[in-house]
Amino acid sequence: xxxxxxxxxxxxxxxxxxxxxxxxxxxxxxxxxxxxxxxxxxxxxxxxxxxxxxxxxxxxxxxxxxxxxxxxxxxxxxxxxxxxxxxxxxxxxxxxxxxxxxxxxxxxxxxxxxxxxxxxxxxxxxxxxxxxxxxxxxxxxxxxxxxxxxxxxxxxxxxxxxxxxxxxxxxxxxxxxxxxxxxxxxxxxxxxxxxxxxxxxxxxxxxxxxxxxxxxxxxxxxxxxxxxxxxxxxxxxxxxxxxxxxxxxxxxxxxxxxxxxxxxxxxxxxxxxxxxxxxxxxxxxxxxxxxxxxxxxxxxxxxxxxxxxxxxxxxxxxxxxxxxxxxxxxxxxxxxxxxxxxxxxxxxxxxxxxxxxxxxxxxxxxxxxxxxxxxxxxxxxxxxxxxxxxxxxxxxxxxxxxxxxxxxxxxxxxxxxxxxxxxxxxxxxxxxxxxxxxxxxxxxxxxxxxxxxxxxxxxxxxxxxxxxxxxxxxxxxxxxxxxxxxxxxxxxx
Numbered sequence: 001x002x003x004x005x006x007x008x009x010x011x012x013x014x015x016x017x018x019x020x021x022x023x024x025x026x027x028x029x030x031x032x033x034x035x036x037x038x039x040x041x042x043x044x045x046x047x048x049x050x051x052x053x054x055x056x057x058x059x060x061x062x063x064x065x066x067x068x069x070x071x072x073x074x075x076x077x078x079x080x081x082x083x084x085x086x087x088x089x090x091x092x093x094x095x096x097x098x099x100x101x102x103x104x105x106x107x108x109x110x111x112x113x114x115x116x117x118x119x120x121x122x123x124x125x126x127x128x129x130x131x132x133x134x135x136x137x138x139x140x141x142x143x144x145x146x147x148x149x150x151x152x153x154x155x156x157x158x159x160x161x162x163x164x165x166x167x168x169x170x171x172x173x174x175x176x177x178x179x180x181x182x183x184x185x186x187x188x189x190x191x192x193x194x195x196x197x198x199x200x201x202x203x204x205x206x207x208x209x210x211x212x213x214x215x216x217x218x219x220x221x222x223x224x225x226x227x228x229x230x231x232x233x234x235x236x237x238x239x240x241x242x243x244x245x246x247x248x249x250x251x252x253x254x255x256x257x258x259x260x261x262x263x264x265x266x267x268x269x270x271x272x273x274x275x276x277x278x279x280x281x282x283x284x285x286x287x288x289x290x291x292x293x294x295x296x297x298x299x300x301x302x303x304x305x306x307x308x309x310x311x312x313x314x315x316x317x318x319x320x321x322x323x324x325x326x327x328x329x330x331x332x333x334x335x336x337x338x339x340x341x342x343x344x345x346x347x348x349x350x351x352x353x354x355x356x357x358x359x360x361x362x363x364x365x366x367x368x369x370x371x372x373x374x375x376x377x378x379x380x381x382x383x384x385x386x387x388x389x390x391x392x393x394x395x396x397x398x399x400x401x402x403x404x405x406x407x408x409x410x411x412x413x414x415x416x417x418x419x420x421x422x423x424x425x426x427x428x429x430x431x432x433x434x435x436x437x438x439x440x441x442x443x444x445x446x447x448x449x450x451x452x453x454x455x456x457x458x459x460x461x462x463x464x465x466x467x468x469x470x471x472x473x474x475x476x477x478x479x480x481x482x483x484x485x486x487x488x489x490x491x492x493x
Contacts, residue, residue, distance in 0.1 A: 001316050002026050002073040008063050009078030012368040014041035017076050020308040029070045035378040037105055040370040052153050057081040058192045061087045067097055075099035083291040084111050100315040102268040102290045110265055110288040113159055114197050118344040122251055123264055125285045130199040133159055138178045139196055139423045156180050158187030159195040169201055202276045206245045209272040210258035211299045215319045218260050221301050222255045224329040232440045238424055239295040240334040241302055244433030251490050269314045270307050297389040298333035332398040335389035340377045343414040351379035356412035360405035364391040
């Protein structure tokens with residue numbers, strides 16, 4: 001097992017990785033940029049080192065230099081940044097530092113998303129048609145021609161990011177240029193890579209991801225699927241397991257296909273095999289995320305498997321633990337992402353200092369976060385400040401706990417998307433499991449508002465009105481100003 005691991009990431013995932021390392025008796029080295037100096041993952045680490053490069057976490061040589069200087073045995077990349085960078089994996093191997101993730105050839109194979117789709121299609125798996133990769137000044141025109149050939153609508157996608165960041169939907173030729181501009185700019189900013197491709201879009205659909213674990217001995221298991229069809233601003237904001245859109249037969253078929261695809265690509269460690277599913281039951285393989293994912297807490301809640309622990313074991317050359325091999329999902333789990341975004345300003349990111357932070361607790365509630373009262377939410381990173389996950393014996397139970405948890409959150413100092421999360425939790429379509437990627441396609445105000453929330457708002461408004469109109473200077477009533485009262489009071493004194 002490793003003696004010391006450098007965590008090449010930040011925020012809630014860095015704090016999360018550090019927790020498992022402490023459980024395993026492994027020292028941790030936190031990497032931070034100046035604006036993140038006070039972040040929780042830095043405070044909790046055994047050591048911390050400053051990242052001075054203007055390229056930040058994308059600077060391969062700088063991250064490796066910090067790993068060597070801190071005498072780290074391994075590097076855990078978390079998600080994003082260098083997690084899917086094959087050159088970084090090769091550099092780690094050359095430096096004699098273990099990379100907690102798949103080998104470079106696997107990362108390269110799944111990172112070439114159009115190539116990965118072609119490989120899966122050749123093996124008999126259904127995929128959506130995709131274009132070749134394009135980059136440079138002529139990329140927009142080339143992909144526009146490919147989109148016309150494939151047929152509208154299309155998803156304009158980043159090679160580096162895939163679904164989510166660096167992706168936009170173009171429903172027709174009139175929206176293509178704007179979709180391409182936004183997707184490529186976001187990919188360039190977040191991943192430092194503006195290579196793009198287009199893929200036929202299935203709209204509406206269900207976004208499904210099967211959690212897979214594999215070790216060096218060739219064992220590959222699945223730990224159930226997650227549904228992430230509640231998307232807003234092109235980002236998944238609520239995910240759950242098991243998926244409400246699947247029956248038992250469809251679920252078993254999806255899991256078997258995910259195992260076959262994982263074995264086709266020779267995955268190692270923790271990966272997610274992603275699919276799109278249409279309302280008519282048509283299902284397509286879309287991509288592989290060869291790393292830990294943001295919604296991994298819901299899988300951990302229903303299986304009691306520490307996915308980061310299994311990642312570290314596999315990277316150290318150990319097999320998957322016996323308990324993990326025997327794990328069977330139980331109950332239902334839901335996770336939502338609390339973002340520093342202003343609902344009154346089209347959910348624009350709102351960095352700033354947090355004056356008050358109160359996170360929910362109680363049975364079946366888990367919070368992954370890096371914030372606390374007095375800390376700063378930096379401007380240059382993703383706006384996620386916390387992930388709130390709940391577990392229940394069934395979906396109804398889990399939704400009840402989600403509602404309770406969201407009522408107990410208090411974050412003061414910068415606006416958050418809590419109002420949106422609360423509306424989703426009380427929405428009839430979500431409650432009944434009748435939702436897909438179009439749930440939030442219309443005006444957000446069309447969603448149901450929780451009655452209890454309205455009562456609380458009314459009470460707050462009444463209190464504010466009362467405070468504004470009350471007299472703060474003592475006033476003597478007119479009846480006390482009469483001579484009779486003055487004389488009586490004087491005698492009493």
